[in-house]
Amino acid sequence: xxxxxxxxxxxxxxxxxxxxxxxxxxxxxGQYRDVVPLAAGECRRYSGAPGAEDLEVHRESSTxxxxxxxxxxxxxxxxxxxxxxxxxxxxxRADAEIQPLAHxxxxxxxxxxxxxxxxxxxxxxxxxNHGDGHSIEIFRFGSGPGGPSARHxxxxxxxxxxxxxxxxxxxxxxxxxxxxxxxxxxxxxQLDDLLGRHRGSVAYWDGGAMRLVAEELGFPNGVALNPENxxxxxxxxxxxxxxxxxxxxxxxxxxxxxxxKQLEIDSGVDNLEVDLYGGLWVAAHPHLWSFLRHARDASxxxxxxxxxxxxxxxxxxxxxxxxxxxxxxxxxxSVAVPFGARFAIGSVFESDILICDRS
Numbered sequence: 001x002x003x004x005x006x007x008x009x010x011x012x013x014x015x016x017x018x019x020x021x022x023x024x025x026x027x028x029x030g031q032y033r034d035v036v037p038l039a040a041g042e043c044r045r046y047s048g049a050p051g052a053e054d055l056e057v058h059r060e061s062s063t064x065x066x067x068x069x070x071x072x073x074x075x076x077x078x079x080x081x082x083x084x085x086x087x088x089x090x091x092x093r094a095d096a097e098i099q100p101l102a103h104x105x106x107x108x109x110x111x112x113x114x115x116x117x118x119x120x121x122x123x124x125x126x127x128x129n130h131g132d133g134h135s136i137e138i139f140r141f142g143s144g145p146g147g148p149s150a151r152h153x154x155x156x157x158x159x160x161x162x163x164x165x166x167x168x169x170x171x172x173x174x175x176x177x178x179x180x181x182x183x184x185x186x187x188x189x190q191l192d193d194l195l196g197r198h199r200g201s202v203a204y205w206d207g208g209a210m211r212l213v214a215e216e217l218g219f220p221n222g223v224a225l226n227p228e229n230x231x232x233x234x235x236x237x238x239x240x241x242x243x244x245x246x247x248x249x250x251x252x253x254x255x256x257x258x259x260x261k262q263l264e265i266d267s268g269v270d271n272l273e274v275d276l277y278g279g280l281w282v283a284a285h286p287h288l289w290s291f292l293r294h295a296r297d298a299s300x301x302x303x304x305x306x307x308x309x310x311x312x313x314x315x316x317x318x319x320x321x322x323x324x325x326x327x328x329x330x331x332x333x334s335v336a337v338p339f340g341a342r343f344a345i346g347s348v349f350e351s352d353i354l355i356c357d358r359s
Contacts, residue, residue, distance in 0.1 A: 035286050035303040038324035040343075041357025048098030049087040052346035052353045054166065054271055055337045056116040058123060061143035062092040064337070064344055065101065065125065067111040071349055072298065084110045086127070088148045091339060091355075098353075103139060103150040108132050113166030113222070113271070115175075116141060125150055126169040128177065134161040136177060136205070138169075158210040160203045163189070166271060168223045168232065173207035174255070176232060178220040193219070193238065202234055204255040213257045214245065222271035222335075226278050226311070232257060233280060233311060235269035242269060242282070244311055265319070267305055271335035280309040281322070281336045281343070294331050295349060301327025306336040306345065323356065330354055 049068035056065040070083040086103065090096035108131030117124040125139040135157050139150035153172065163181040170176075181189040182199025192199055202214035202223065214220075218238030225232055225247075232245045241264050245257035268285035275281060284305040285291040294302035306323040322336070323345070335346045338358075345354040 035305075035324060035326055037326050038321050040323045040359045043329070043345075043354045043356040045352045045354060046089060046098055047352050049353065050083055050351045051349055052087075053112060053334050053348050054114045055273075055335050055344050055346045055353070056114055056125070057091070057337050057339045057344070058116060058118060058141065058143060058148070059339065060118065060121055061148065062090065062339070063143055063148050064089040064091050064339075065114065065116060065141070065148075066098065066346065066353065067114045067127070069110050069112070071295075084131075086111055086114075086150065089353075091342075091344075099147075101148055101150055103152065105137060105139070105150075105152040107155075109137070112164065113178075115167050115169050115224075117169045117171065124153075124169055124172050126167045126175055128164045128167050130164075133157070134164050136161070136164070136167055136175065138172065156205055156210075158203075158205070160201075160210045160212060162201070165221055166223045168225050170225070170229055173205075175205050176213070176223055176225075177203050177205070178217075178223045178234060179203060180219045180221060180237070196238065198236075198238065200236075202232075202257065206255055211255075213255060214243070217243070221269065222283075224272040224274045224280070226274060227276070231260065231311070233272055233274075235272050235282070237268045237270060237285070237288070240264065240266050240268065242272070242280070242309065242311070261314075263309060263311065263318070265307065265309075267307075270333075273335065273337050275338050278310075278312065280307075280311055281338055282307040282309055283333050283335050283345070285332065290327070291332055291348075294327070298349065300331075302331040303327045304330060304333030304345075304347070306333065306343075322358075 049066045050070040054067040066087040086101040110130040112128035115126045123141040125141040127137040138153045162179040165178045165180040167177045179201045198218040200217040200220040204213045218236045221237045222235040234243045244260040248256040268288045270283045273281040291302040293300040308320045310318045332347045337344045
């Protein structure tokens, strides 16, 4: 009888500890955070590029570039999905529809993060590709009488492309890329997320070699450069913050990063976009647990937040909510890109993108 009572107490204690751990995990994932919807102006839906995880705008031609991958579709084992690829939308036409971006890349293309270094009518487009292993594909983007097109320039592969998520290019040959996890397979990565182990990193490609320039980050996600390329911004989804780094621009340490400050966002920050004035447009997942459920089940809504952040400001108001949704309008928003009096919103899994007027 005493043994049974002892075992009962042990089991009860284990249940209490497990319950506390689950509550702590849910709290860390922001599941108890209040989400109060905040509408922008009128929003219009565009279909044709499911899973528009990242977006870029070529301002000279008013073209929205879309990184699309229907992550709930099949074909993962084969390294390709029929619905994955790069798409464009003419923002200058009210009746425009999403169209495939014409390009000459011959390999499988499953794009993730993208970045455009714009130069007039042309630009250099960097694409994180999961089509055949992990690689960074670099294109020459152009917009002419025949419409937008991309000419493939080169493929970059390296052992330090561990789990690439997003990319920020400096010029035609140099870029930074985030690895949202450390080495190891999916099981190890899921365990790291569950236990809050920060093993992500930022790598730098100098045109000939790659090296890690920031480590021990909690799911480093979006990455962006300020207009003068002096600062690099890195979103930590699990850290709930944006790291601001100054770039070493010359000498033997060229490309290295020095920490300037951390901007606490208190949400699961995703992609970053820098506007013409140096401000950051930040997409975030306030309920990361809901986002994980949404990833597995399209019927589960995942709340979304869009913030505008002034990374140079230390005093309030350096962060301003722009658009907040409980998941009913668009679940799991991962990117917001401003252009003129409007902004575009993409998501990791939804079938549509939104083009919204600024309020």
